[in-house]
Amino acid sequence: MSRVRLLVGTRKGAFVLTSDGKRQRWDVGGPFFGGWEIYHLKGSPVDQDRIYASQSSGWFGQQIQRSSDGGKTWEAMNNKFAYDGEAGTHMWYDGTPHPWEFKRVWHLEPSLTDPDAVYAGVEDAALFRTTDSGKSWHELPALRGHGTGPKWQPGAGGMCLHTILIDPTDPQRIFIAISAAGAFRTDDGGKNWKPINHGLHSQYIPNPTAEVGHCVHRIAMHRSRPNVLFMQKHWDVMRSDDAGDSWHEISGNLPTDFGFVVDVHSHEPQTIYVVPIKSDSEHYPPEGKLRVYRSRTAGNEWEALTKGLPQQDCYVNVLRDAMTVDGLDKCGVYFGTTGGQVYGSADAGDTWAPIVRDLPAVLSVEAQTLP
Amino acid sequence: MIRVVLPAHLQALASVGREVHLDVEAPVTQRSVLDVLEARYPMLRGAVRDHTTQKRRALVRFFACEEDVSHEPPDALLPEAVASGAEAFYIVGAIAGG
Numbered sequence: 001m002s003r004v005r006l007l008v009g010t011r012k013g014a015f016v017l018t019s020d021g022k023r024q025r026w027d028v029g030g031p032f033f034g035g036w037e038i039y040h041l042k043g044s045p046v047d048q049d050r051i052y053a054s055q056s057s058g059w060f061g062q063q064i065q066r067s068s069d070g071g072k073t074w075e076a077m078n079n080k081f082a083y084d085g086e087a088g089t090h091m092w093y094d095g096t097p098h099p100w101e102f103k104r105v106w107h108l109e110p111s112l113t114d115p116d117a118v119y120a121g122v123e124d125a126a127l128f129r130t131t132d133s134g135k136s137w138h139e140l141p142a143l144r145g146h147g148t149g150p151k152w153q154p155g156a157g158g159m160c161l162h163t164i165l166i167d168p169t170d171p172q173r174i175f176i177a178i179s180a181a182g183a184f185r186t187d188d189g190g191k192n193w194k195p196i197n198h199g200l201h202s203q204y205i206p207n208p209t210a211e212v213g214h215c216v217h218r219i220a221m222h223r224s225r226p227n228v229l230f231m232q233k234h235w236d237v238m239r240s241d242d243a244g245d246s247w248h249e250i251s252g253n254l255p256t257d258f259g260f261v262v263d264v265h266s267h268e269p270q271t272i273y274v275v276p277i278k279s280d281s282e283h284y285p286p287e288g289k290l291r292v293y294r295s296r297t298a299g300n301e302w303e304a305l306t307k308g309l310p311q312q313d314c315y316v317n318v319l320r321d322a323m324t325v326d327g328l329d330k331c332g333v334y335f336g337t338t339g340g341q342v343y344g345s346a347d348a349g350d351t352w353a354p355i356v357r358d359l360p361a362v363l364s365v366e367a368q369t370l371p
Numbered sequence: 372m373i374r375v376v377l378p379a380h381l382q383a384l385a386s387v388g389r390e391v392h393l394d395v396e397a398p399v400t401q402r403s404v405l406d407v408l409e410a411r412y413p414m415l416r417g418a419v420r421d422h423t424t425q426k427r428r429a430l431v432r433f434f435a436c437e438e439d440v441s442h443e444p445p446d447a448l449l450p451e452a453v454a455s456g457a458e459a460f461y462i463v464g465a466i467a468g469g
Binding site for chain 1: 374378379381383399414416417418420422428430431464467
């Protein structure tokens with residue numbers, strides 16, 4: 001029977017949650033790297049025991065950890081992320097130029113074909129890559145250098161490159177997203193990039209339809225339809241049917257279209273999930289009810305999924321990397337909260353149960369489906 | 372032999388105990404001690420000093436002979452008691468944050 005392994009990054013360490021295919025009983029492993037912020041962990045799809053973790057601390061900076069045994073033991077890898085050439089400037093909150101300064105790795109995206117290759121999205125926003133399993137990291141400088149970089153500004157959480165999607169049918173095509181610059185695409189493995197924000201409307205910026213400056217929170221795709229992208233923006237849930245060349249809103253009947261996460265059912269490319277959050281200053285669910293919303297129509301028509309989730313007095317947030325799906329049938333859906341709960345559904349969201357209730361604030365959740 | 376006391380998180384990172392012993396050629400300075408420390412424990416590179424600027428990280432402090440020497444120039448001589456191994460060089464995570 002297949003198994004599921006959840007890789008959970010929190011404000012104070014990493015946890016590895018494991019279950020059999022029934023996904024009813026879970027073992028909780030960890031904490032690993034106790035006391036450190038673990039923004040993200042992700043396993044290689046080629047070798048699922050190869051896991052990479054971003055470990056950081058306000059005191060001691062950035063570390064990269066690698067496991068070759070499914071998270072049982074870890075090895076510190078090279079942690080030097082040096083911008084290519086002259087770092088240059090982006091725009092600060094007040095509109096003045098500000099030098100690019102590396103702060104941390106937000107997201108690690110292993111290659112779909114090579115367990116030694118990993119992309120890293122960092123703050124201040126840039127894309128790095130290792131091809132030697134973390135022994136060295138090199139920037140893909142054309143992203144910052146394509147022309148709009150000096151106009152990028154940080155969002156409230158910093159200027160982070162938080163989303164990396166590799167097209168499974170063409171690994172030269174990569175989508176990334178930056179808060180608060182927007183979404184970008186390369187079609188040639190990172191040599192050239194272009195903003196893909198046409199159709200986004202952000203009323204909080206001077207030009208609501210600007211080429212860059214949009215606070216994209218998360219993008220998701222289904223591997224069978226890499227031209228169809230789903231976006232949770234600061235406000236608005238969006239869809240593109242042409243690989244990001246244009247976007248249209250699919251918020252439909254959501255109670256609020258602010259939020260951080262969006263994800264796609266592993267077997268139904270039209271079925272997507274979001275967790276609506278009340279507003280950009282009130283980072284908790286509307287009415288104190290924690291509800292996942294599911295659309296089976298690729299947006300616009302949404303249903304609230306509430307069974308097993310707290311429906312009163314719940315004021316947690318669900319951060320951008322903290323939702324994931326497994327590959328089992330029925331599809332498992334998981335998310336973690338800033339209150340330290342990790343909830344799971346073994347029936348595509350129809351019913352939910354807490355897997356663990358009292359972790360530190362959850363930053364990220366990734367699922368691995370194991371044989 | 373130079374004695375260096377590490378904060379708990381760096382002990383865990385380097386898989387060592389509270390105190391490590393280093394052979395550091397004279398002159399014994401912050402820079403020469405940290406150079407040897409990082410050469411022996413590469414996972415500590417970037418954790419005490421910034422990779423690029425080599426400046427002390429903002430929330431890391433250095434103590435020697437009960438004095439805060441964090442703001443001393445990196446090439447200033449450390450006290451003789453540290454150079455002789457009678458006293459340890461302390462790397463401390465600042466008490467800050469929550």
